[in-house]
């Protein structure tokens with residue numbers, strides 16, 4: 001996350017570098033679809049995007065749609081950010097585990113750090129932060 005948004009979008013946090021398989025993942029999110037790679041051979045889901053299945057070594061895979069439903073797997077509350085762009089503290093950096101198995105680092109948009117619980121059900125929401133980039137975030141609820 002190093003490219004900074006342009007001033008006209010109003011978004012001031014770092015943006016992902018849209019390259020390779022990561023760009024493909026964000027292209028689905030921009031269409032408001034959460035998809036992950038799923039191995040054609042052993043059917044294992046995976047994230048972050050990569051060419052080879054970590055389960056069986058197959059290079060055959062496809063982008064498959066996720067339900068967008070998951071649970072909070074873990075989080076940490078940041079009180080003092082080491083990154084100059086993330087000074088609006090405290091905030092929670094959350095790991096959500098999707099129903100299909102992949103885990104993503106994300107935000108919970110409707111709960112503060114003190115209102116999170118392990119295994120709390122969450123659902124994806126899409127935040128169109130710039131004309132080029134949409135981020136997958138989550139809100140509480142089934």
Ligand SMILES: [Zn+2]
Nearest residue numbers: 039042053056
């Ligand atoms: Zn596999």
